[in-house]
Amino acid sequence: MLLEFYYRRPILVSASDSIYKSVMLVGDSGVGKSCLLVRFKDGAFLAGSFISTVGIDFRNKVLNIDGVRVKLQIWDTAGQERFRSVTHAYYRDAHALLLLYDVTNKASFDNIQAWLTEIHEFSQQNVVIMLLGNKADSTHERIVKREEGEKLAKEFGVPFMETSAKSGLNVELAFTAVAKELKHREMKEPNEPKFQLQEYVNKEMKGVGCCRS
Numbered sequence: 001m002l003l004e005f006y007y008r009r010p011i012l013v014s015a016s017d018s019i020y021k022s023v024m025l026v027g028d029s030g031v032g033k034s035c036l037l038v039r040f041k042d043g044a045f046l047a048g049s050f051i052s053t054v055g056i057d058f059r060n061k062v063l064n065i066d067g068v069r070v071k072l073q074i075w076d077t078a079g080q081e082r083f084r085s086v087t088h089a090y091y092r093d094a095h096a097l098l099l100l101y102d103v104t105n106k107a108s109f110d111n112i113q114a115w116l117t118e119i120h121e122f123s124q125q126n127v128v129i130m131l132l133g134n135k136a137d138s139t140h141e142r143i144v145k146r147e148e149g150e151k152l153a154k155e156f157g158v159p160f161m162e163t164s165a166k167s168g169l170n171v172e173l174a175f176t177a178v179a180k181e182l183k184h185r186e187m188k189e190p191n192e193p194k195f196q197l198q199e200y201v202n203k204e205m206k207g208v209g210c211c212r213s
């Protein structure tokens with residue numbers, strides 16, 4: 001069963017009113033990748049014991065972006081080191097990467113640079129990357145300030161926002177923002193201005209303490 005996951009590749013076919021895109025969730029083990037995906041797909045939060053992803057898994061979700069059906073195939077990767085070679089094989093098929101750290105876990109934040117190095121080594125050159133500081137609901141346990149996340153993202157030239165799979169904060173927005181970017185890249189009219197992902201996120205983003213899903 002597991003081997004099937006290892007060798008399956010996304011099949012991406014286009015129709016005029018639909019586009020098919022592949023999004024990968026990456027980051028250290030325990031940052032909340034699976035929970036973010038479940039929140040986005042099912043609107044639920046899986047509280048309780050933490051079960052690490054084995055290898056790689058995926059879910060599909062269709063978004064309507066400005067009248068176009070954007071079919072997202074979302075790949076949830078295992079953050080554990082021992083599955084890294086499996087994950088590497090999938091990078092080159094990804095159109096967008098959501099790179100997560102956990103705001104209550106400094107090591108996961110410190111590892112972002114290493115993740116970006118790996119992403120640049122294995123993914124397509126024009127892949128859309130967005131940095132997400134997850135578990136923003138954990139106000140008392142927070143170690144990484146929002147400003148630190150913003151600074152790091154600026155340093156690496158990637159858009160950034162904080163999310164919470166638990167409260168739903170900005171989860172829909174994270175996926176919608178990358179879907180919009182991908183749709184604009186594929187279907188941009190000659191005179192249409194470039195889509196500004198960070199500007200869009202800044203306008204739509206909710207602060208910590210809110211419960212937008």
Ligand SMILES: Nc1nc2c(ncn2[C@@H]2O[C@H](COP(=O)(O)OP(=O)(O)OP(=O)(O)O)[C@@H](O)[C@H]2O)c(=O)[nH]1
Pocket residue numbers: 027028029030031032033034035036046047048049050051052053054077078079080134135136137138163164165166167
């Ligand atoms: N407070 C809080 N806890 C969260 C949030 N997201 C995930 N968690 C918890 O963090 C733990 C790890 O979540 P997962 O989604 O399994 O983490 P993962 O990144 O998929 O981990 P791997 O599969 O090992 O790579 C679980 O106990 C979740 O309940 C969040 O937004 N807020």
